[in-house]
Amino acid sequence: MVDLRHHGDSEVGHGLLDFAVNVRAGTPPRWLAERIAASVADLAAYPDPGPARRAVARRHRRHPDDVLLTAGAAEAFVLLARALAPRRAVVVHPQFTEPEAALRAAGHRVDRVLLTGGFTLDTAAVPEDADLVMVGNPTNPTSVLHPAEALAALARPGRILVVDEAFADCVPGEPDSLSARTDLPGLVVVRSLTKTWGLAGLRIGYLLAEPALVRRLAEAQPLWSVSTPALVAAGACSSPRAVAEAETWAADLTERRTRLADDLTDLGLAVTPGHRASFLLVRTPGAGRLRRALREHGIAVRRGDTFPGLGPDHVRVAVRDAGTNAQILRVLAELL
Ligand SMILES: Cc1ncc(COP(=O)(O)O)c(C=O)c1O
Numbered sequence: 001m002v003d004l005r006h007h008g009d010s011e012v013g014h015g016l017l018d019f020a021v022n023v024r025a026g027t028p029p030r031w032l033a034e035r036i037a038a039s040v041a042d043l044a045a046y047p048d049p050g051p052a053r054r055a056v057a058r059r060h061r062r063h064p065d066d067v068l069l070t071a072g073a074a075e076a077f078v079l080l081a082r083a084l085a086p087r088r089a090v091v092v093h094p095q096f097t098e099p100e101a102a103l104r105a106a107g108h109r110v111d112r113v114l115l116t117g118g119f120t121l122d123t124a125a126v127p128e129d130a131d132l133v134m135v136g137n138p139t140n141p142t143s144v145l146h147p148a149e150a151l152a153a154l155a156r157p158g159r160i161l162v163v164d165e166a167f168a169d170c171v172p173g174e175p176d177s178l179s180a181r182t183d184l185p186g187l188v189v190v191r192s193l194t195k196t197w198g199l200a201g202l203r204i205g206y207l208l209a210e211p212a213l214v215r216r217l218a219e220a221q222p223l224w225s226v227s228t229p230a231l232v233a234a235g236a237c238s239s240p241r242a243v244a245e246a247e248t249w250a251a252d253l254t255e256r257r258t259r260l261a262d263d264l265t266d267l268g269l270a271v272t273p274g275h276r277a278s279f280l281l282v283r284t285p286g287a288g289r290l291r292r293a294l295r296e297h298g299i300a301v302r303r304g305d306t307f308p309g310l311g312p313d314h315v316r317v318a319v320r321d322a323g324t325n326a327q328i329l330r331v332l333a334e335l336l
């Protein structure tokens with residue numbers, strides 16, 4: 001049994017160069033940190049999610065009733081697990097492990113669909129009688145982006161389809177995001193603001209769904225779960241200016257990721273193709289040994305073997321700036 005509660009943050013620290021956690025380096029940006037800091041003046045009042053809800057709704061061309069602010073995407077998975085009573089819950093792996101962990105913690109049985117080969121979505125592998133399906137897009141840890149039509153084909157009446165779009169803003173223009181879709185029955189889109197904006201310690205994300213489902217999930221949420229500084233961050237990160245900033249970053253990320261993937265391939269490592277997020281899934285025999293050797297050289301990468309569907313030959317590598325990427329490439333060239 002793999003440890004579903006293992007995450008990249010437990011692999012960093014001790015002065016290690018961080019290629020293990022997928023939070024954008026150099027964040028939060030100063031303008032955002034200043035907005036959050038200024039909100040401290042309002043801490044005596046209980047949080048009011050109204051303005052942030054409206055800002056998020058505008059950003060995704062939705063109605064505010066379609067939005068529920070959460071303490072990170074992680075809280076959204078817990079709310080879904082607590083509020084729903086699936087007869088057959090299916091999690092498409094490899095993917096972020098908290099959705100399955102939350103379902104199990106809430107007492108649900110979970111069936112896994114394991115994608116193989118290039119980790120592209122095989123909709124036929126999802127059982128017809130699944131009434132809860134969870135899938136990531138683009139997927140952590142494979143970095144693979146599934147086409148919007150393939151995901152949409154999984155939606156049907158009587159089924160809740162949860163698409164984790166925590167890394168959707170890594171993809172310029174977000175062409176395969178379902179965040180604006182209101183025509184798909186039972187669709188829940190989960191988004192995170194902690195990665196691109198460097199707010200992992202603040203805890204802020206949200207979900208988008210039809211209003212009746214939003215109300216049901218809100219009933220499962222602790223009162224005032226999302227703090228005033230987190231709500232201010234959600235509003236700020238949803239502004240047209242912030243979305244444009246993320247878009248510029250995503251274009252730059254695409255170049256850096258392509259370059260890093262090419263360089264890793266030149267070193268003889270197998271990089272999962274179709275990568276579109278801020279990290280790469282790498283396969284090489286004895287990846288565990290390589291990971292430990294990297295640690296001895298001051299570099300942390302994320303182990304792959306705690307993801308259902310992956311094994312000891314996988315590691316995940318975050319994409320950093322060119323100079324930092326060059327450092328891992330230098331060490332890898334020595335080790336390989
Ligand atoms: C795919 C994916 N979804 C959701 C999350 C949780 O994000 P948050 O920090 O918003 O809870 C993570 C965090 O690593 C993730 O990788």
